[in-house]
Amino acid sequence: MRNVPALLRRELNAYFASVLGYIVIMFFLVVMGVSFVSIVGELLSRGSTQLTVMEGFFSWFWLPSLFLVPAITMRLLAEEKRAGTLEMLMTAPVTDFEVVLAKWLGAVALYTLMWAATGFYIVILRHFSGGQTALDLGPIFSGYLGIVVIGQFLIAVGLMTSAMTRNQVTAFLIAFALLFLYLIAIWFGYYFTRGTAAGKVFEFLSAFEQMNDFQRGVVDLRPLVLYASGTVLALFVTTRVVESRKWR
Amino acid sequence: MQPMIKVENLTKRYAGVTALNGVSFEVQRGEIVGFLGPNGAGKSTTMRILTGFIPASSGRVEVAGLDVFENSLEVRERVGYMPENNPLYVDMRVSEYLKFRSKLKGLPRVERKERIPEVLEMCGLTDVSHRIIGQLSKGYRQRVGLADALLAEPDLLILDEPTIGLDPVQIRQVRQLIKDLGKRHTILLSTHILPEVEMTCNRVIIIHHGRILASDTPDNLMKTLHAGGLIQVEVRGPGSDVQAKLRAVEGVESISAKLIEDGCVRVAVTPKPGDDPREGIYQTVAANGWTLRELTRTRTTLEDIFVQITHEEDEAEEERREQRRSVLR
Structure with a gap:
């Protein structure tokens, strides 16, 4: 693990030395800004409801994740393979896992940073609501926690697809397909099997249902364990794929 | 004394293709050895195995007495490697890149501060140390790759086609640099440019179709084949x-x-x-x-020898194939 800090620093620099980091954050903030405005407008026109602004806001978390996570992860390993820089990286005294871990940490850091920027909305709400809008910081904090917990797993999946190809577009498309399956297909499964035993499983797995809990301030240990194990598995597979040059 | 590189019966098969077929050779400490062969002969494959990037299918490979597969990290600490096409992070600045690489190679901070200006100087990069690598000319990038290989003062330098794509002046500079480095390091370099080995190397290994065809000093090779011209x-x-x-x-x-x-x-x-x-x-x-x-x-040039040896081998190969065909008929 000695080399992780140096590798991580290189990863973070890479996002902001190229335009990629800025584009991702800009795109994200435009999408989130538009949905924020429409949610606030909607609530104002409807008068007082049980729904808070941040709840409406968090329920849209999957949309940017579906597009931006693959955009962040697609180049991580695919580009290193295409450009041949993986060879120079792996012939330094560095283990494959250190490289994979640093790339995952870097992407999670960027993801967290871009979501952290939306914290500004809370300041805006505070300022203009004059205390009328419920701004309970507890659920907001747990909502952000949920977003990071789910997001870091999606990033691990994206990183895994990036290890499988040397083409960034392919990496993007496979990651998109996997994330789509995970987010949408499980929710559909839940929708059609509600009330049955299978429905219970789907409900537990569904990111939307988990997010519902998180944004209400319910931090359940089970999804935390689920995502931690999912990430460990995905990073393990990624490392094996990177190593696969050795047994092919 | 223990040889720097010891390769015994090395074979590498990729899906269906035999890239290396029972290759054995040794490189002694202090030698500059040229690895010579046409494109696709197995030079890069051998180098990738020596640096632990890919493993061998069979055979033993040792660097400084350490097995490259068992002691991969220790071997990598002792080897400075410049891969084919010299891949670099083009978005980094030269000094930034060398700092990053020296951290990976485990140079302590104090040593790093001394060593980076040293290799920049050695490779003639001091003036461009703040430039972004992607904006440098090919010659400068090649030197960045070389500087990287030199960072940890490795016992062994492995350079895959160090002069490819350079103009004649740059080629001359890089060759001189390699010659100077040869005073302190053991060097294995590959090339398909013949005058290069004649000028820089004490020994030549000719490899073709994954097999070693000859291994000797350039002078001896010329003497044994076509003596005197x-x-x-x-x-x-x-x-x-x-x-x-x-x-x-x-x-x-x-x-x-x-x-x-x-x-x-x-x-x-x-x-x-x-x-x-x-x-x-x-x-x-x-x-x-x-x-x-x-x-x-x-004078018979190494080029004549090379063409002759590889041509003889191709003919022998063709003959074997012909025989197999006639047996099948």
């Missing part, structure tokens, strides 16, 4: 007389002559192996009162 003589004198007398000179194996213009003969003399009959030829010409217009020895 041909001698060209041009003489003003009576044609048949010149031929007869020159054929009789001590050390001459055979001659072939051609009348070129009024009263002049051009003779190609093949000397006996190990003999140099040039003085005898001069004395014969002078004693007969003819005029000597030219006396040149055309």
